Amino acid sequence: MSKVCIVFDRLRSEEKMLQKEAVDLGCDVSMLDAKITQINTDSKREDFDLGDVVLERCVSYFRGLHFTASLEFMDVPTINTYEVARICGNKMIMTLRLKKQNVSTPKTYFSFTSESAYENLEKVGYPLVIKPIIGSWGRGVMALKDKDTAEAVMEIRDINDGPHDRIYYLQELIQRPPRDIRVITVGDEPLAAMYRKSSDGFKTNIALGADPEICEITKEMEEIAVRASKAMGGGILGIDMMEDEKKGLVVHEVNNTVEFKGLSKVAKKNIPEAMIKYALTCIRK
Amino acid sequence: MNCPECDATLNIPDDASIGEIVSCPDCGADFEIASKDGSNVVLKQAESVGEDWGE
Numbered sequence: 378m379s380k381v382c383i384v385f386d387r388l389r390s391e392e393k394m395l396q397k398e399a400v401d402l403g404c405d406v407s408m409l410d411a412k413i414t415q416i417n418t419d420s421k422r423e424d425f426d427l428g429d430v431v432l433e434r435c436v437s438y439f440r441g442l443h444f445t446a447s448l449e450f451m452d453v454p455t456i457n458t459y460e461v462a463r464i465c466g467n468k469m470i471m472t473l474r475l476k477k478q479n480v481s482t483p484k485t486y487f488s489f490t491s492e493s494a495y496e497n498l499e500k501v502g503y504p505l506v507i508k509p510i511i512g513s514w515g516r517g518v519m520a521l522k523d524k525d526t527a528e529a530v531m532e533i534r535d536i537n538d539g540p541h542d543r544i545y546y547l548q549e550l551i552q553r554p555p556r557d558i559r560v561i562t563v564g565d566e567p568l569a570a571m572y573r574k575s576s577d578g579f580k581t582n583i584a585l586g587a588d589p590e591i592c593e594i595t596k597e598m599e600e601i602a603v604r605a606s607k608a609m610g611g612g613i614l615g616i617d618m619m620e621d622e623k624k625g626l627v628v629h630e631v632n633n634t635v636e637f638k639g640l641s642k643v644a645k646k647n648i649p650e651a652m653i654k655y656a657l658t659c660i661r662k
Numbered sequence: 663m664n665c666p667e668c669d670a671t672l673n674i675p676d677d678a679s680i681g682e683i684v685s686c687p688d689c690g691a692d693f694e695i696a697s698k699d700g701s702n703v704v705l706k707q708a709e710s711v712g713e714d715w716g717e
Binding site: 412436466 | 694709713
């Protein structure tokens, strides 16, 4: 019997759904809390209850990323891989990868000091959207619509001066309906999709109260989602797209530890089941 | 059991698992289930949302 290990740092309904589906599929399951797990350079796979394959589900990006590095060090097949997590976890790296692989993505500007970012803003013109390169749930994402707002945001960045605050990621503001599209892909195959309707302002994050609504996956969505997934290196991903009035669908983000609680309530397909089935295909024979 | 912060009654479901978060209905404090042996539950302060939290 195959054994699936779910690594977590906060046990959410998603992790419990995965656990249940694994049991229903006849697998053994272990739940491993990354916060209380100690690993060293002599650690071996058999020192832990890691089973045949691990689903890394930490809510903390850096914890999950470094835990995945440890798992790969111990030769444990892990979903997603360290490389996929590394690319998806940094918006600048992710955007560059999408563009390099010819996946349509909003035009994005990178600067490496506040002065340079401000200079670029004045040159390109307002509005642009500033996003932290690390982070999720729409935190720190702001539309810079005028000079005063830009100056205020740049000053706050300079005061905070975290290492990632020195990387300025500014993106064109897409003209689109007040919603975006989340497509969940499993092993490069689109599984389910939803519209995320903005509840207030331009952000469409479910974590901020956006309304989820089931979305039929069109041929175009499918084709773009597959290319975006392949560009990241595959695995289990959440591909976010916007409907640009001129360019059509553009991918603005790919998520590594995708949340699916809302979508699983309305999707025709069993999302956690598909994720477990995919994990079982990653077991090394 | 009672909230370690404000002493209000905390209702912890029987099927709650280690690692789950319990919120106090009175003061709003979040606690993580650190261990559970039948009705014997040990709580610890839950982590606050980090800058790198999310998907």
